[in-house]
Amino acid sequence: MTPQEFDAFYAASFSRLTGQLYALTGNWSEAQDVVQEAFIRAWDRRRTFDPGNAPEAWIRTTARRLALSRWRRLARGLHLAGRHHRQEPPTVEPPTEEHLTLVSALRDLPEAQRSALVLHHMCDLSVEQVAAETGATVSAVKSRLARGRTALAARLADQSPTSEEGKLRV
Structure with missing residues (x-):
């Protein structure tokens, strides 16, 4: 991938990837940080990317792993400091109440189910592609999707709000 192709790829996919990582992490600034870091790492590998080679999947997987590593470091640091409570990160107001409700509900799901749901439904990946990105079997992904949908x-x-006009459209 040439520098010009990489620039075009970045411009076309940064917002979409940030939105996907926001759904996974529940924190807008964290999503922006990990996607940006993934693109920085991808810049050094851009010559190995080819549009048919799914560079967006590489960026998303790298960003997801970065977010997980940051979360583990934070959790370990809080544990070592003797803190046993979870501090909620500052949230950014989403464009709609429905979006906030969805992200909140996703946040309550186990990470494996949340990843499967976001990758399959928001990123439009097939079950096989989700399995490849997460390192799980196809049957495990199907199970995570079924359980995740039920829990979600x-x-x-x-x-959901009680008023007729404010109900969520799911």
Whole structure:
């Protein structure tokens, strides 16, 4: 991939990838940071990328791993400091109430289910592609999707507004 092709790829996919990572992490600034870091790492490897080689999947996987590593470091640091409470990161107001409700419900799911749901439904990856990105088997991804959908539907039903005009469209 030439520098010009990489620039075009960056311009076309940064916002989409940041939105996907926001759904995974629940923190807008964290999503921007890890996607940016993934693009920095990709710059050194750009010659090995080719548009048919799914460079977006590489960026998304790298960003997801960076976010997980940051979360582990933070959790380890909090544990070592003797803190046993979880501090909520500052949130950025989403464009709609529905978006906030969805991200909140996703945040409550186990990481494996959340990743499977976001990669499959938001990133439009097939079950096989999700399995390849996460290192899970196809049957494990199908199970995570089924369990995740059930849990997400229950959480969204619990969080939906009671007024007719404010109901979530799921």
